[in-house]
Amino acid sequence: MSSETVVQNPNPKNISRSIIGLIVVVAIVLLGFQSYTIVEAGHRGIVLQLGAVQPQVLEEGLHFRIPFIQKVIPVEIRVQKAESSQVSASRDLQTVTTTLAVNYHLDGVAVNNLYRTVGMEYKARVVDPAISEALKGITAQYTAEDLIAKRSEVSAKVKDALASKLGLYNMVLDEINITEFKFSEEFDRAIEQKQIAEQQALKSKLDLERIKIEKEQEITRAQAQAEALRLQKQEVTAELIKLREIEAQLKAIEKWNGALPNVTGGATPFINVK
Known part of the structure; x- marks a missing residue:
């Protein structure tokens, strides 16, 4: 007696239920992931609900959102740097190339307004033109x-003008630095020649002052000598002359060696005692 193996075909209903169950699980997982969003440090989250910008701005951290209805756009609010080299004209119509470094950041409270009015291309649309204009x-x-x-005064005025322009779009200016003013070669040569002329003029002025001082010193010395002579003449009297003669004779006696000359000259002659 032979035994027969009975092969049962899969029940279509069971297969359908398994597929549906798998789809449900996948959908639940997807919904779970779509229900939350994380805003990274140094960023803010702009909420779009069916394309419309919402008034609330998400802070850093984990947040709930409505899956497939709401979308969160992360926006960086850290300090950003913009470098620009602008060619302009000075008041005396000299061509000036100015290199400027600008630090700015977005106002975290109002990034949704910036996104609504400008979008994410705010640097090209707002920052660069504002730098050039200011x-x-x-x-x-x-x-x-x-x-x-x-230079410092110019930098301060540029900063004030640029801060006002960026503030209109909810951006905050932190600092600017004018790194270079570059002029034409002709102007640089003119400045160099002017500096040389000023240095030569200063040297000539210092030389004249030195000569004037030396002349004044000579005049002062001559006046002092003349005054000294005048005072000496006023002090010369008959008694002073007599005193000087006596002093001279005393010095001669001190130097006498004991030998008497036959004839001597002077105010008091020696007598020959031979």
């Missing part, structure tokens, strides 16, 4: 030489 407007107020001599 710099050209200020450099036009100064001559080329004043731009060099009053």
Whole structure:
């Protein structure tokens, strides 16, 4: 008696239930991941609900969102740097190439407004044009030489003008640094020649002052000598002359060796005692 193996075909209903169950599990997992978002440090989250920018701005950390309905756009609010080299004209129509470094950051509270009005291309649309406009407007107020001599004043004015322009778009200016003013070769040569002329003029002035001082010193010495002679003449009297003669004779006696000359000259002659 032979035994037969019975092969049972899979039940289509069971297969369908398994597939559906797998789909449900996958959907639940996806929904779980889509229900949360993480805003990294130094960023803020802009919430879009069906494409519309929402008023709330997400801080750093973990946040819940409605899957497939809400989308979170991360925006960096750390300090950012923009470098720019602008060609402008000074008040005396000299061509000036200015290299400027700008540090700025986005206002974390109002990044949603920036996104709504400008978008994520804010550097190209706002920052770079604002730097150019502020710099050209200020450099036009100064001559080329004043731009060099009053660099700190120029920098302060550019900072104020740029801060006002960026503030209109919810951006905060931290600091600016004018790293270089570059002029034409002709102007550089003119400045160099002027400095040489000023140095030569200063040297000539110092030489004249030195000569004047030396002359005044000579006059002072001559006046002092003349005054001394005048005082000496006033002090010469008959008694002083007699005193000087006596002093001379005393010095001669001190030097006498005991031998008497036959004839002597002077106010008091010696007598020959032979």
